[in-house]
Amino acid sequence: MTIKTITSLTCLAACFCLARPVLAWNGQGHMVVAQIAYNHLDPAVKAKCDALIALPPPCDSVSHTFVSDSTWADNRCESWTSSQHYIDIPISLDGYPTNGVANDSTNVVTAIRQYTAILQDPTANPTNQATALRYLIHFCGDITQPCHASTGVCTNMPTGDVGGNHFYLNGTWSELHALWDAGGGFLTDGASVSNKAAAVEAAYPYTFSVGSIPDPMTWALESHGIAATVAYVGISSNTTPSVAYTNAAQATTAQRMAIGGQRLAKLLNTIYVTNAPVATSTAFTGPNFSFSWTSVSGRTYRVQWKQDLTATNWTDLTDITASTTSTTFTTNSVTLPQQFFRAIVVN
Numbered sequence: 001m002t003i004k005t006i007t008s009l010t011c012l013a014a015c016f017c018l019a020r021p022v023l024a025w026n027g028q029g030h031m032v033v034a035q036i037a038y039n040h041l042d043p044a045v046k047a048k049c050d051a052l053i054a055l056p057p058p059c060d061s062v063s064h065t066f067v068s069d070s071t072w073a074d075n076r077c078e079s080w081t082s083s084q085h086y087i088d089i090p091i092s093l094d095g096y097p098t099n100g101v102a103n104d105s106t107n108v109v110t111a112i113r114q115y116t117a118i119l120q121d122p123t124a125n126p127t128n129q130a131t132a133l134r135y136l137i138h139f140c141g142d143i144t145q146p147c148h149a150s151t152g153v154c155t156n157m158p159t160g161d162v163g164g165n166h167f168y169l170n171g172t173w174s175e176l177h178a179l180w181d182a183g184g185g186f187l188t189d190g191a192s193v194s195n196k197a198a199a200v201e202a203a204y205p206y207t208f209s210v211g212s213i214p215d216p217m218t219w220a221l222e223s224h225g226i227a228a229t230v231a232y233v234g235i236s237s238n239t240t241p242s243v244a245y246t247n248a249a250q251a252t253t254a255q256r257m258a259i260g261g262q263r264l265a266k267l268l269n270t271i272y273v274t275n276a277p278v279a280t281s282t283a284f285t286g287p288n289f290s291f292s293w294t295s296v297s298g299r300t301y302r303v304q305w306k307q308d309l310t311a312t313n314w315t316d317l318t319d320i321t322a323s324t325t326s327t328t329f330t331t332n333s334v335t336l337p338q339q340f341f342r343a344i345v346v347n
Contacts, residue, residue, distance in 0.1 A: 026187050027071045028193055029141065029181070030071050030137075031071065032196045032257050033140065033141040033260040033261045035197040035261070036264075037264035037265040039197070039261075040266075040269075041268060041269060042269050042296045043296070043298065045296070049133060052126065052129055052130040053134070058077055059078075066137065070137045070141065073135050073139070080106075081135070083104040083106045084106055084108055084110070084135070086147075086163055087107035087108050087143075087149055087220050089150055089221070089224040090160055091153065091224070092154070093153060094155055096158060108149075108220065112216040112219075114132075115135045116136065116271065118132035119268075120213075140263060140264040141260050141264075143219050143220055145223065146223050146231040146256070147163040147165075147181075147227060149220040149223035150223070150228070150232075151163055152167055152232055161176075163177050164176030164179075164180065165177045171240035176231065179249060180231060180249060183257075184252075184253060185246055185250055186253045186254060200257055200261075204254070206262050206265070214267065273296060273299070277293035278294045284334075288330055289341075290330035291328070292326055292328040292329075293343050295322035296325070298322065298323075299346075300320070300346040301327060302319050302345075303316075303329045303341065304316055304343075305341045305342075307336055317341075327343070329341070
């Protein structure tokens with residue numbers, strides 16, 4: 001891994017405490033990320049998530065909605081999950097070597113992998129899936145916050161500033177991490193969650209896609225890059241952040257929350273079509289052959305065929321956009337001694 005070195009900063013604070021606050025974005029920020037994701041869930045996926053969220057979590061919360069429970073993980077009633085909110089990828093602030101940073105093996109990357117696997121497992125207990133969903137909603141927000149994928153290293157803090165928590169500031173925010181939790185002021189202007197989500201989406205529209213389950217380490221490295229080029233640049237410890245800096249933090253926050261919400265939507269949409277479509281029936285009546293499969297309303301499926309099951313390539317026949325949870329394809333062109341058909345997800 002290549003670690004970027006930042007030499008334009010001063011690092012004057014010393015690390016006196018190893019305890020680490022693990023909030024990322026404030027409560028509104030997490031709900032904005034969740035709202036963006038919820039806006040783009042397939043109807044069937046949204047219904048699945050709503051049913052899971054209706055199940056009570058290990059520690060009860062005031063309300064149970066996809067958006068409101070995005071903050072549940074910060075209650076940390078399961079204390080062993082505290083280290084799952086971040087990953088410390090070091091950034092040298094003054095050229096000091098970064099090899100003194102020891103990362104916890106239970107970090108936000110491994111957590112997202114863990115809870116994704118639970119949601120992918122159709123045999124998993126629904127209560128465990130509900131808990132996994134709540135963590136996943138939250139951690140997809142955490143991993144987009146630059147300070148949750150980085151730690152500033154310098155001569156006075158050879159093991160890192162714990163994600164900016166010990167990069168102390170003057171003025172409105174006591175430390176760098178708190179400034180980014182508030183989005184440089186973007187998340188403290190009094191706007192409602194729905195209005196904030198709408199503003200973010202207007203600036204960064206959603207593009208629908210479904211594919212393979214992503215590697216969250218890619219997300220973490222991206223956030224680390226933002227920390228190295230934005231969060232730790234143009235600011236020094238024990239100073240008051242400039243207007244230019246807070247403006248950059250606000251703009252970056254809007255973009256990062258859009259990315260977090262969109263990735264969460266795509267992840268959940270992908271999880272719940274990982275084992276789909278599933279063939280449910282076939283029929284051969286005279287010249288007509290038909291088969292049906294489980295589908296998601298609004299999703300497009302491509303019907304393909306080949307004559308030899310061992311052949312590498314399939315031939316495209318047609319695309320069908322599902323309107324219900326079951327879709328059927330019918331053809332009267334079955335003329336060969338044997339033909340094999342399948343339906344795959346296109347988007």
